[in-house]
Amino acid sequence: MNNSTLKKFFSDNVREISLILVIIVISIFVQLRSGGNFFTPENIADLFTETAILAILAVGMMMVIITAGIDLSIGAIMALAGMIGTTILKGNQEINPVLIILISIVIGTLCGMINGALVSKLRILPIIATLGMMNVFRGLTYLVSKGSWVLQNDMSRAFLNVATGKVFGINNLVVMALVVYVIGYIFLNFIRTGRKIYAVGNSEESAQVSGIKTERILWLVYTIMGAIAGFAGILYVCKFGAAQGETAVGYEMNVIAASVLGGVSIAGGTGRVQGVLLGALLLGLLNNAMPLINISAFWQEAIRGLIILLSVMSNSLIQRNVEMKALRRRNI
Amino acid sequence: MAKQVIQADGTRIIENERAFSWKRFMFQWEWMLVLMLIIVNIINISSSSNYANFDNIMNAMRDFLDKAIVVFPMALVIVLGEIDISVASIMALSSVTMGMAYQAGVPMGLAIVIGLLVGTLCGFINGIILVKFPELSSMIVTLATQIIFRGIASILLETGSVGGFPDWFNSFGWGKVGSIPIILIFTIIEALFFVYLLHFTKFGRRTYAMGNSVMVSKFSGIKTNKIKLIIFTMAGLLAAVAAVFLASKMGSVRPDVAKGYELDIIAMVVLGGVASSGGKGKILGCILSILVIGFLRYGLGLVNVTSQVIMIIVGTLLIVAVAITNLKSSFGQAKWVKNLSNNIKGVKAQR
Numbered sequence: 001m002n003n004s005t006l007k008k009f010f011s012d013n014v015r016e017i018s019l020i021l022v023i024i025v026i027s028i029f030v031q032l033r034s035g036g037n038f039f040t041p042e043n044i045a046d047l048f049t050e051t052a053i054l055a056i057l058a059v060g061m062m063m064v065i066i067t068a069g070i071d072l073s074i075g076a077i078m079a080l081a082g083m084i085g086t087t088i089l090k091g092n093q094e095i096n097p098v099l100i101i102l103i104s105i106v107i108g109t110l111c112g113m114i115n116g117a118l119v120s121k122l123r124i125l126p127i128i129a130t131l132g133m134m135n136v137f138r139g140l141t142y143l144v145s146k147g148s149w150v151l152q153n154d155m156s157r158a159f160l161n162v163a164t165g166k167v168f169g170i171n172n173l174v175v176m177a178l179v180v181y182v183i184g185y186i187f188l189n190f191i192r193t194g195r196k197i198y199a200v201g202n203s204e205e206s207a208q209v210s211g212i213k214t215e216r217i218l219w220l221v222y223t224i225m226g227a228i229a230g231f232a233g234i235l236y237v238c239k240f241g242a243a244q245g246e247t248a249v250g251y252e253m254n255v256i257a258a259s260v261l262g263g264v265s266i267a268g269g270t271g272r273v274q275g276v277l278l279g280a281l282l283l284g285l286l287n288n289a290m291p292l293i294n295i296s297a298f299w300q301e302a303i304r305g306l307i308i309l310l311s312v313m314s315n316s317l318i319q320r321n322v323e324m325k326a327l328r329r330r331n332i
Numbered sequence: 333m334a335k336q337v338i339q340a341d342g343t344r345i346i347e348n349e350r351a352f353s354w355k356r357f358m359f360q361w362e363w364m365l366v367l368m369l370i371i372v373n374i375i376n377i378s379s380s381s382n383y384a385n386f387d388n389i390m391n392a393m394r395d396f397l398d399k400a401i402v403v404f405p406m407a408l409v410i411v412l413g414e415i416d417i418s419v420a421s422i423m424a425l426s427s428v429t430m431g432m433a434y435q436a437g438v439p440m441g442l443a444i445v446i447g448l449l450v451g452t453l454c455g456f457i458n459g460i461i462l463v464k465f466p467e468l469s470s471m472i473v474t475l476a477t478q479i480i481f482r483g484i485a486s487i488l489l490e491t492g493s494v495g496g497f498p499d500w501f502n503s504f505g506w507g508k509v510g511s512i513p514i515i516l517i518f519t520i521i522e523a524l525f526f527v528y529l530l531h532f533t534k535f536g537r538r539t540y541a542m543g544n545s546v547m548v549s550k551f552s553g554i555k556t557n558k559i560k561l562i563i564f565t566m567a568g569l570l571a572a573v574a575a576v577f578l579a580s581k582m583g584s585v586r587p588d589v590a591k592g593y594e595l596d597i598i599a600m601v602v603l604g605g606v607a608s609s610g611g612k613g614k615i616l617g618c619i620l621s622i623l624v625i626g627f628l629r630y631g632l633g634l635v636n637v638t639s640q641v642i643m644i645i646v647g648t649l650l651i652v653a654v655a656i657t658n659l660k661s662s663f664g665q666a667k668w669v670k671n672l673s674n675n676i677k678g679v680k681a682q683r
Contacts, residue, residue: 070471118651118655122655122658122659123658124651124654124655124658125608125609125654127415127471127608128598128602128608128650128651128654129651129654131595131598131599131647131650132599132647132648132650132651132654133647133651134595134647135595135643135644135646135647135650136643136644136647136648138640138643139640139641139642139643139644139647140644142638142640142643143640143641143644147640245640253475253479256472256475257475257476260472266468266469266471266472267467267469298483298486298487298490299483299487300483301479301482301483301486302479302480302483302484302486302487303483304479304483305476305477305478305479305480305481305483306476306480308472308475308476308479309461309473309476309477309480312468312472312473312476313461313465313468316465316467316468319467320467
């Protein structure tokens with residue numbers, strides 16, 4: 001009995017367990033190669049802080065990809081929300097940072113609602129709709145900023161402390177990421193609306209037939225993604241101490257990569273919060289570790305791409321294997 | 333596009349040739365594009381006195397046609413129901429290898445051939461991965477290879493650049509035959525080739541069939557893998573050709589060349605009426621949409637509209653265009669549903 005439950009646990013969590021193994025192997029390798037520079041409290045804290053924003057975004061992207069969609073506009077939404085938030089801050093230094101963050105979330109939500117309406121109401125393919133809106137949001141960012149930057153000097157101390165401050169010795173960003181993950185986990189596993197997202201992703205038609213308002217779910221998913229992108233955008237700007245037109249260009253690709261590494265299938269319907277967290281961690285680990293073992297910056301991009309490619313390919317090989325086994329078990 | 337008529341006894345008649353109808357002829361997406369092109373040109377002419385001039389228009393074309401070279405193979409990729417995000421990175425990698433070969437002392441002609449071969453190889457790699465792993469979506473594969481190809485380009489050249497190409501190479505991108513730019517002549521020949529390929533050959537018909545359903549095409553005896561491989565390889569090759577023109581225009585190559593081009597190229601294809609779900613679209617639409625976006629950009633640039641506003645306009649145009657085609661097709665679907673329900677009613681009445 002015990003043996004079979006253990007077996008079931010392994011077969012249910014193949015993806016997560018293999019990710020943990022990969023993370024452990026890479027960590028040990030880097031620890032040995034870097035002469036013990038990896039497992040230091042500072043570096044580990046650094047690793048988590050660097051990964052927090054990526055991880056937050058990956059939760060939203062996971063929901064979008066579960067519905068068989070994609071959102072290419074999040075980098076632009078991040079830039080727009082961060083820019084508007086800090087521009088307001090620049091004019092009134094006294095504003096509470098929480099209010100600034102809320103404003104950015106609202107802006108992100110509005111952007112997400114536009115994406116959602118295009119995808120769900122006008123039935124535009126997500127890649128095209130978000131590609132177009134990416135241009136629009138990025139253009140708006142330049143218009144808001146009039147081509148200039150909002151720099152660290154223009155931001156109030158209290159605001160900058162959001163990214164550097166700590167709660168119980170843990171960086172605020174990491175705490176926020178954990179909160180987002182807990183909410184995401186509960187939402188996707190125990191809330192009816194969250195389960196409906198999976199239903200829509202598996203088959204929109206069957207979901208519709210079973211009485212799920214699929215349009216509303218699609219709209220919701222993109223709106224949540226927008227809200228998360230707005231939130232992450234202001235954190236990003238806060239962390240790097242600068243808002244500009246080029247903020248987070250191409251960041252969407254990192255987020256998609258983290259989700260896919262975490263086992264979210266582009267075809268929709270599958271993906272788990274814990275997997276995505278590990279995927280984001282793995283990507284963050286690679287970013288953190290490659291400089292430590294003196295891989296030149298020029299190699300890092302290619303290696304990252306190769307790892308994404310190999311992971312999706314090995315993933316589909318595992319999947320094929322599982323399906324073959326299932327067929328064999330039924331003697332077909 | 334064969335039309336299916338479901339008869340009362342359940343047998344289906346598939347008509348190969350539809351009768352010509354003026355209504356259908358007039359309600360084509362291409363007319364919309366022609367209208368857009370006319371509007372864009374009227375606005376351009378009225379806003380700038382320098383615009384309506386043969387030389388200026390030729391110069392404008394020389395500016396935007398390097399993307400157009402990749403639009404046609406991308407149209408085939410999208411008709412297939414796939415997407416290729418890696419084309420801009422292939423442009424970067426092939427132009428970098430071409431530059432480095434030249435720097436290493438290879439004669440320019442041979443260096444160009446090396447660049448073209450590298451581009452073809454990149455496209456082939458995309459194709460072979462997609463053929464071997466049919467369950468992977470082309471978006472995620474080309475997303476990864478996009479990072480890899482540009483990554484290799486920056487490993488090769490780091491932050492440097494290669495320039496100092498021979499004069500004949502530099503004059504190639506800016507050059508003209510008479511008063512017509514070389515790149516325009518090349519693009520016209522390419523466009524004609526693709527019109528022939530997609531609309532008048534078996535290969536083209538099979539591409540459409542695969543865009544509608546890969547599974548059905550496979551069971552109908554189409555070598556789907558071969559077609560997919562050829563189309564992705566072709567996209568790689570033509571991206572390399574575009575890279576040669578681009579390198580020649582700029583006079584030097586860098587690893588970050590053509591960054592973000594893939595989005596413009598996809599936008600041109602989709603605005604041209606190629607359905608991003610596959611199986612639909614014409615090369616003529618792509619030609620028109622290249623001209624619409626190209627002249628729109630050029631005209632807005634002439635009246636000093638900032639590039640940011642141009643970004644917003646192009647993005648909005650893309651979405652509006654797709655939304656309109658979607659509305660049209662959902663209308664068609666409703667009609668189709670109505671026909672079907674009428675048929676069912678007919679069957680019930682007979683009983």
